[in-house]
Amino acid sequence: MWVPDGDGYRLTAPLVWGIGRAGGPQVVVPAGFAFDVSVPRPLRPRFRGEAVLRAACLHDWCLADGWRWVAAAAVFEEVLAEGGVSWWRRAAMVGAVRMWGWVR
Template sequence: MSDYTAADPAFARLPGSIRYRVGAAFAWELGCEGSGLLVPIPQGYTFDVSIPRGLRWAFDPHDARFLKAAAVHDNLLERGWDRVSAAGPFHQALKADGVGRLARLAMLLAVALWRFG
């Protein structure tokens, strides 16, 4: 088990929103385990789980399996990564957190193509 999958950052939902605060720092390792290329997510980092309202019947933005991946994705975007590049680690993080293949595909396409152009 990797440090990422073992991490339990205890997210706190910000009242009345789809925004969360990270309760304990964790990191996602880019590429394969042991690469040393870490994306650290600090304690207190805030992010959102921006699933379009029309898709929330299928994907609950408060599903705990999505939270770490969403934090990694938003952090990469803030670091200057483009949406398509940030989608890869997002997809892999969802996989590590046990999200099924079809749900990962739908979410991958959504984050990579949202506001495309």
């Protein structure tokens, strides 16, 4: 679904995520979209796995597509939860994303 590309990743096939409930609107990230997992290098081993990459890709796409950072952070959190990421890891990652939204 994604391959390493420099310091980030590149999507090799479209990624489709349904918002909210079954049959709801969908977010479609096109193949070729480049994204990253913006965490300091020493912490990167803790922030890996398919759920994290999927969440990071959707979060970065939402921002690139003009969504407000608060909405993109909510998508990030929801995708992590759907992927089975523990509440404490999810809280740390979402907290970092939200803090970054405030400082930039």
